[in-house]
Amino acid sequence: MRARRFLKRTGRNLGANGTDTIxxxxxxxxxxNCHRRGYFSKECRSPRDNRNKETTRRTVPAEVSTSNDLVSQGSSSSSGSDNEVAPCSKACSKAFATLRTHYDNLTVEFKKSQLDVxxxxxxxxLVEARLVVYQKNETVFKEDVKLLKHDVMLKDNALAELRK
Incomplete structure (x- = not known):
């Protein structure tokens, strides 16, 4: 596989199938393995990259129940309908349909509530940002009012002295 990729990429045969050495x-x-140039992955000194490889699965043989074996041996007729799974009853399918619509409605409402939140x-x-701005303005205005009251008081005192 790697030789095939190398052949596609470089357009040169390594001579594995033929007698020509190129x-x-x-x-x-x-x-x-490490995507560096200059050597093959067999010659690579860095540890193998196992992230993209599938892990090997161990299969554990399951015990087959003997009752199923006896039933299958006991039936002499080999009808195709015996092997089919019976469909759900109408009540079961109707209950499933109502639950499905209820579930869909709840998911729509949930998404709407997430958007509302x-x-x-x-x-x-935004309201908290406005509140901070208004609080800063309030302190500035209170200081301005104090200064203006102080100026008015000084001018009233000056007028009172001039009238005397």
């Missing part, structure tokens, strides 16, 4: 530039060769949170953030 030289090639090792600088163009790329390691499939998100919009309420952004609105709350």
């Amino acid at each position: 030289g090639f530039d090792m600088f163009k060769v790329e390691c499939y 998100l919009s309420y949170k952004t609105g709350l953030e």
Whole structure:
């Protein structure tokens, strides 16, 4: 597989199938393990990359119940309808359909409520930002009022002295 990829990529045969030996530039060769140029993955010194490989699964043989074996041996007629799974009853399918529609409705409502929560949170953030601005303005205005009251008091005192 790797030789085939190398052949597609470089357009050169390594001579594995034929008797011709073809030289090639090792600088163009790329390691499939660490993706560095200059050597094959067999010559790679870095640890193997096992992330993309499937893990080997161990199969544990399950015990077959003997009652099923006896039943299958006991039936002499081999009808195709015996092997088929019986469909659900009408009540079961109707209950499933109603549960499915109820589930779909609840998911739609849930998504709407998530959107509402998100919009309420952004609105709350905007209101909190306005509150901070208004509190800063309030402190500035209180200081201005104090200064103006002080100026008025000084001018009243000056007028009172001039009238005397």
